[in-house]
Amino acid sequence: MQVAIASGKGGTGKTTLAVNLALAAPGPVRLLDCDVEEPNAHLFLGVRIEGRELVGIPVPEVNEERCTACGACGEICQYSAIVALKTKPILFPQLCHGCGGCQRVCPTGAIREVLRPIGELEWGRRGELLFAHGRLNVGEAMAPPVIRAVKRWGRPPASAGAGLAKTPFIQVQPAATGDGDPPAESPAMTLIDAPPGTSCPVIEAVRGSDFVLLVTEPTPFGLHDLRLAVELVRRLDLPCGVVINRDGIGDDGVEQYCLAEEIPILQRIPDDRRVAHAYSRGEAIVEALPEYREQFAALYAALKEYDRHAHTAHTRD
Amino acid sequence: MKVAVTTAGNDANADVDPRFGRVKNLLIFDTETGEHEILDNSANLGATQGAGIQTAKRVAESGAEALITGHCGPNAFRTLEAAGIQVITGVEGRISDALTRFQEGSLKPANGADVQGHW
Ligand code: SF4
Ligand code: SF4
Numbered sequence: 001m002q003v004a005i006a007s008g009k010g011g012t013g014k015t016t017l018a019v020n021l022a023l024a025a026p027g028p029v030r031l032l033d034c035d036v037e038e039p040n041a042h043l044f045l046g047v048r049i050e051g052r053e054l055v056g057i058p059v060p061e062v063n064e065e066r067c068t069a070c071g072a073c074g075e076i077c078q079y080s081a082i083v084a085l086k087t088k089p090i091l092f093p094q095l096c097h098g099c100g101g102c103q104r105v106c107p108t109g110a111i112r113e114v115l116r117p118i119g120e121l122e123w124g125r126r127g128e129l130l131f132a133h134g135r136l137n138v139g140e141a142m143a144p145p146v147i148r149a150v151k152r153w154g155r156p157p158a159s160a161g162a163g164l165a166k167t168p169f170i171q172v173q174p175a176a177t178g179d180g181d182p183p184a185e186s187p188a189m190t191l192i193d194a195p196p197g198t199s200c201p202v203i204e205a206v207r208g209s210d211f212v213l214l215v216t217e218p219t220p221f222g223l224h225d226l227r228l229a230v231e232l233v234r235r236l237d238l239p240c241g242v243v244i245n246r247d248g249i250g251d252d253g254v255e256q257y258c259l260a261e262e263i264p265i266l267q268r269i270p271d272d273r274r275v276a277h278a279y280s281r282g283e284a285i286v287e288a289l290p291e292y293r294e295q296f297a298a299l300y301a302a303l304k305e306y307d308r309h310a311h312t313a314h315t316r317d
Numbered sequence: 318m319k320v321a322v323t324t325a326g327n328d329a330n331a332d333v334d335p336r337f338g339r340v341k342n343l344l345i346f347d348t349e350t351g352e353h354e355i356l357d358n359s360a361n362l363g364a365t366q367g368a369g370i371q372t373a374k375r376v377a378e379s380g381a382e383a384l385i386t387g388h389c390g391p392n393a394f395r396t397l398e399a400a401g402i403q404v405i406t407g408v409e410g411r412i413s414d415a416l417t418r419f420q421e422g423s424l425k426p427a428n429g430a431d432v433q434g435h436w
Contacts, residue, residue: 074374079366079367080366080367080370080371080392081367083370083373083374083396083399085374085377085396085399085400086377086400087399087400090395090396090399092367092370092392092395095366095367095370095392141366
């Protein structure tokens with residue numbers, strides 16, 4: 001089962017939820033930190049990094065001897081990453097989305113693809129917890145390829161790799177439906193810590209999930225961002241539930257909204273000074289305050305239960 | 318020669334607009350005839366990326382050999398440079414005044430971008 005943890009904006013407790021859910025799980029889980037612009041889950045987990053890989057995207061390279069300055073490459077490029085004036089093309093690799101369009105239209109075969117590193121993937125473990133995160137290099141704008149690399153990590157080799165580097169930048173897929181149970185040796189749950197917001201990196205991170213947990217604070221601002229997140233999740237046709245963080249502050253707007261929209265509220269993390277304190281020291285709540293373990297374990301169980309029902313319903317159809 | 322000026326207005330009485338990539342119009346002035354034409358650049362106003370590059374391309378296509386504007390980012394600068402266009406940044410005030418100063422030779426071309434790029 002793949003569960004994405006998202007929120008309409010940063011700082012609502014997304015990572016806190018992901019980390020504590022992973023630590024409270026009774027069996028092996030996989031945690032993928034896809035907030036590649038600011039990965040921080042590892043700080044709370046103390047995982048040992050075991051490997052590292054560069055993530056690159058294919059960008060064009062022009063063989064000036066073959067180029068006839070026809071301009072076709074510049075015309076096809078939607079991203080202004082290759083510009084052909086009357087001269088040989090000028091390249092802006094940082095704007096390139098690696099779609100391969102320029103290479104396809106070049107009549108003289110002057111363009112070939114080279115890999116440009118934009119970030120890295122790191123993985124490691126802590127006991128039964130398998131962990132990976134991506135890191136986008138400073139100054140880079142294209143998070144989705146790095147997110148894809150993180151999500152690809154650890155999947156059985158058959159479904160991984162080949163051709164992925166060539167897939168265009170945004171590709172929204174409908175939710176994966178019942179492709180069977182994961183192989184026995186793989187963790188029972190994959191948790192994805194999505195980037196904050198509602199832009200393409202978020203879509204890339206949550207797509208293919210069986211369920212999305214939306215974290216919010218019970219305030220008017222929180223509600224505003226929650227609405228946007230719900231819209232996004234519904235556009236992707238994914239089931240979702242809400243986790244209220246810092247329960248007790250603010251008003252009941254989020255509650256009313258969830259009721260009206262029939263979105264279940266699955267957990268409430270109270271506004272507890274000790275929780276904030278643990279966070280500031282880089283400690284997981286379930287470790288600093290063991291009395292909280294039960295509520296995260298209950299959420300985990302609820303998600304598994306949901307999954308079991310979703311699958312049975314699917315087979316009955 | 319032709320000179321391009323960024324502006325939100327429609328004639329030489331309007332002011333030079335400090336923006337380049339997302340400017341509304343480009344005024345193309347011909348120093349030989351004293352005539353000008355307006356190129357609508359509003360298609361680039363909402364561009365998520367590459368607005369500077371696209372605007373630079375339009376300037377190049379207009380046949381202008383110099384550009385007068387307020388600020389120019391690195392991508393636009395590189396494109397203009399590759400097209401052999403002189404870039405003059407930091408210009409304010411009325412277009413007609415700027416053009417007079419340009420023709421007197423008192424406006425100096427920039428050596429590089431004067432603002433950071435935003436991808
Ligand atoms: S690969 Fe696609 S995005 Fe990159 S330069 Fe070529 S056409 Fe543009
Ligand atoms: S399409 Fe090929 S030949 Fe034409 S300008 Fe681009 S690189 Fe040169």
